[in-house]
Amino acid sequence: MERKHIDVFVDGLKHYFDHLDITTTGSKGTLDISAPYLINSQQKLGLDYTGMISVTGNRTGYIFFSAKSSLLRFILLSYGESDFGERFKSDLVGEVANTLAGNARKHLGSDFHISTPTILANGIDASNYKLSKRCFVLPFRWRSNKAELIVSI
């Protein structure tokens, strides 16, 4: 994982949140992306809802999008949804993970193959995944609500 690859996912996040419809949320909302950091094996990963994409092809590993329930509620609002239940939040984290991983192919190539999303409850049990030694977490907040993108490829 090189610096330029981190930039691919930072740009992907900005692009995603730039495209959210503000009709129902009133204003664009601020996206605050903090400095990425490498994880250690003891670290607890994941927030309320997590969407996981498996990567194969020219790279192997995982991409996780994990978010607090409050952030997902705002995104659902921007999609015009009024149901903020489990089904919709789970669907949303999977769709965001898919979108961020899929958009990365523009830079990582069409041999960067991604799976359909898997939804994880109660955080990420790192022992279930062979995470890269250069696995990084990109923490961010949107409208002050916490989320993180975890990339292990």
Place this chain on the structure above:
Amino acid sequence: MKLLIVDDSLIIRNKINRTLLERFSKVLRADNGQKALDIVVKEQPNVITMDLTMPQMGGVEAIQEIMKVAPSTHILVVSALADKATAIAALTYGANGFLCKPFSEAELTQAIEKILDIELTA
């Protein structure tokens, strides 16, 4: 005109439905390529929005199968796969246009208008 929305995400199906509902006489939905193919045979939609990464049968395979049974169907691929090779492959197999996720309602409407070569009115 009939529209078929194919995407494994409920919120994306809902967003496309909300954007285009008033512009089509009937809107149908499927969450994978196989269900889409079954609906195409039965309902013969004029326009399809097609995701690519889906369980059971993905979008590229579905497009190829749909082209065998309903070659005049207009297909707009709506996918997160943002590389040129994927877009070119989808168009080669029979899709008429490609819209990358995330997308706005205006971008979706314009993309549908472009593949139909008409202006949609609500």
